Amino acid sequence: xxxxxxxxxxxxxxxxxxxxxxxxxxxxxxxxxxEFSKEFHEKDWCTSSHxxxxxxxxxxxxxxxxxxxxxxxxxxxxxxxxxxxxxxVVSDTVELILFEKxx
Numbered sequence: 001x002x003x004x005x006x007x008x009x010x011x012x013x014x015x016x017x018x019x020x021x022x023x024x025x026x027x028x029x030x031x032x033x034x035e036f037s038k039e040f041h042e043k044d045w046c047t048s049s050h051x052x053x054x055x056x057x058x059x060x061x062x063x064x065x066x067x068x069x070x071x072x073x074x075x076x077x078x079x080x081x082x083x084x085x086x087x088x089v090v091s092d093t094v095e096l097i098l099f100e101k102x103x
Contacts, residue, residue, distance in 0.1 A: 007033055016040065018089070028102050036094045042085035049080040050098050057094030062087035 010022040010033075018040030022033040036059060058071040063084050070076050076096075078084055 025102070030100050030102060032098045032100065034096050034098060036086065036089045036096075038089050038092065040086060040089055042087070045083040045085055047081050047083055048078075048100070049082075050076065050078040050100065052076050052096050052098035055095040055097060057089070057091035057096075059086055059090055059094045060088040061085070 005024050005026075007022050007024070010024060012020045012022055014020045018037045020035050024031045036057075053075050054070050054072050056072045058069060060067050060069050061076070061078075061084055063082065067087060069090070
């Protein structure tokens, strides 16, 4: 049984303009390595919960209550049902990792 995976061996998927991701699913959870570029624009509100860590770069996340900036070295946590969307990628690219439970 393998207890580790190499993200270098997982292929990049491109679900949206300005976004690419690698996903590992195991034990009822998933880990996503995501890279945003300045071309990324999230049009619709997301209500999923997120727990993650910003590896590099800076971005703005828009909430109904205002905009928060997250940058490299910071963790983010967004509760389920809380409306949010990435409103601006400040640096050329942002790389982050998200840890999510599968429904």
